[in-house]
Structures are given as C-alpha cells and as structure tokens.
Amino acid sequence: MTDMTHVNNQGEAHMVDVSAKSDTQRVAIAKAIVTTTPEVITLIQENNHKKGDVLAVARIAGIQAAKKTSDLIPLCHPIMLASTQIELKILQQNSQIEVKATCKLTGQTGVEMEALTAASVSALTIYDMCKAVDKGITISEVKLLEKHGGKSGSWYNSQTDSQSQDLS
Template sequence: MQLTHIDAAGDAQMVDVTAKQVTHRIAVAESYIEMKPETLQLIVEGGHKKGDVLAVARIAGIQAAKRCSDLIPLCHPLMLTSVKVHLQPQLEFNRVLVTATCKLGGQTGVEMEALTAASVAALTIYDMCKAVDKDMVIGGVRVLEKSGGKSGHYIADQQA
C-alpha cells in the first residue's frame, strides 16, 4: 500500500483528482468531550455565562468544515453542499457526543471536513467551559461512515 500524499521521490503532494468521476459523497465523523457532571449540567440548563455553548459549538463545527483546506495543507478546497453538526449531551457518561455529517457532489471525499467539524465543535466546548472545568478531555475522533467514489461504502466497525 502506498500513501497517496507522497510522490515517488518521497515529497508531499496534493492528490490529483482531475480524472476522477464526480459522485455524491457523504462522510460522518464523531468526537466527544468528557467533563465534570456540574459542567455538563450548566451546558444542558443553558446557565453558562458565555451563552448557549451547544449553539456556538455547532456553528464553529460548520465553519471548520468549510475551512478545512485552510487548516490541513494537502486537503482540496471543496464546495460542500451540506454540513450538519449534532451535539448530544450524554449525562450517563458526563460528556457531549458530537456527530458531523458533510456532503457534496465532487471528485474527492469529505472525511477530513467531517473530522474537522467534529473536532472543532468539541474544542469550542472546551474553550467556552475551560474557566469552570480545566479537566475536560476530548476523544473518540473518528470516521463513522463514508460513501461515494470508487472505494465504496465504509461503516466503522463493520465489513462494508
């Protein structure tokens, strides 16, 4: 197996997708941020002095997906047709689960955009809540599902 972002000389390169077919592509990624129960309660009840933490994190995740190619050097700039960021407080785990879904019709996948959205949404929660909880932990960043293109349909933890 060869890395696609490295050429024969070992130099970094942006993958040439010129000859690839335009297909409908979707990627879903997740992350989570664990915190103290009282921090999560503050978020859920809307009592945070900085405002609606989940709303701000959702917008940050959407913006991050749109700016992915500015953050990750070899990513293609993409014309995303949809970005959805869902934030689900999970009281039983003292965390917020972040799920990001990105879509487009294009020549390359949207996994990096979904991963970036999920990560930045969690980072935004950290930023907004760090004054009350410095022990928060962000984790579980992964692609859950992707489809479109010649590699087919991928679902995490399953044979597709």
C-alpha cells in the first residue's frame, strides 16, 4: 500500500521491526537556536539569573529528554544510549544560544529522534527559565545536522556550514 515505514499494508500505524538489523555504531547530531535579548544573554553569561544556572539546567534537561524520547514520540524505539552530549554556545552578536545535541549508541536503530528531542528540550528549557525577562524568545533552526551508522551510512545536512570530525 505504501512505502512509509511506520504504516503497514492496511494503513495502520505500527512500530518498525528492527530485529533483523545488525548492531552498528550510530551517531546523530542535531541543533536548535534560541534567540533572545542582549539582557538575557548577559544574565546567562554572568550567571545572575534569579532562576539559577540556565545553561546547566538546559544541559541536564536535554540529556533527560534524549533518554525519554520513546516515551514522547509514538512508535519510537526505546534504546540504550551510550552517550548524550549537549553543547551550548552563546552567539553574542546575535543574542542567540546555539544548542547542539550529540547522541551515540551501538544498536539496531538510529538516534536521530533522540538528538532532535535533546536539542529541542534544551532550547525549551532556556525559554522556560528566561521567559519572565523576555517574552519574545524564539526557538528556530531545529534540525538534524548529521547522522552516521546503519545501512544508509553517513548523511550530512546540506544546509550546514561544517561537518563534525570527531565521532568517537
């Protein structure tokens, strides 16, 4: 009926059977951009926000989100993550924070959804902690930057400036 992997021949949603797939090392990197005001950026940089260390909380939230992805996204496989890293970079000139999430495992299915969920929830956490100071915060550019492993091998987002070199 369809080439869609999460729909069977009867048009019903189902979880894809990955039991025949080989275990391979899999890596996915996703990002999100949080845009705010210079005032908020200064509060975060100087760790003077009344709610505490915004970046530390956002990092923890992203890691927790990656681990809970299968609870949030229907039909997503529960997986055993080997690593989740959240990098938060302040882009001073644009009053932005770049959130980059990297997820890794050795397994039968990819970690793209975990990386995207981690980046999204980290960004949402920044929003939540800073909305009292800036109600106009935006979250944008949530996207997969690259993925590695599995039958399809490596993929790089063509709209990305750079590609990661160290995947270990």
